[in-house]
Amino acid sequence: MELPGNLKWIYGTDTNWAQTICRILLGAALLFAGISHLTFNRAEFVAQVPIWVPMSTDLVVILSGIMEIMLGLSLIFLYKWKALVGWATALFFVLIFPGNIAQYVNEVDAFGLDTDKARLIRLFFQPVLVVWALWSTGAFKAFINRNK
Template identity: 65%
Template structure:
């Protein structure tokens, strides 16, 4: 079963994507713009807030993590906007990035770290709910979900 799922996933990366719908195109560009903005904010005006979010258990300098993740966000945001034929692969990579940073969001909730105006447990908890939606947004807007479903048939 797991090997079948992996096979479908790999095939979805190499399959020619269906044309995007207008809502998907708008969603992909909006997500790309949001990632570009977030990445730029990592490197400039929100650097301290992002450093506060890096969990203490991460074995790297917090500033390095913030700079590196900012560069990744800028790269992914740009790729979402200009991607073209490889949009399915980019969708999976963006989704994986959102999964990879999720432990930092959980840490912010558990340690009650204030950053970005998230100064209550409720605000930090709401943010946790939206992280999986970002994963789905990346997969839907790039056609990755459709490609995976198409391969499942």
């Protein structure tokens, strides 16, 4: 089935072996993180939820854990839709970034990030995750080439 030109970005372009490995590794990392949200690291994640979020901190952790599990499984198994999954994963990383900023600003110790320096360094890794999601799925390239 041929998609209209403006929808081709959903599937993405062919990716090389390095991108495929990185996509699967990112998916496995998200799957692990999501499971840890719901089980053994739950208290650590609850401590990171910003105080301004208008929901139960436990509910936020549960919902974000479920989302990470879904994104992780999608990155691994929905390779035909990899570009769309890449955009969704990148958006997720952008949406949770305020929580990382809040952890830094509010000096919340979690996951061994017990100094301002460690919490600040962590902030610089979030854009890396966004780029990783877009590159490993071919999402950005597919979007650029959508009308070709």
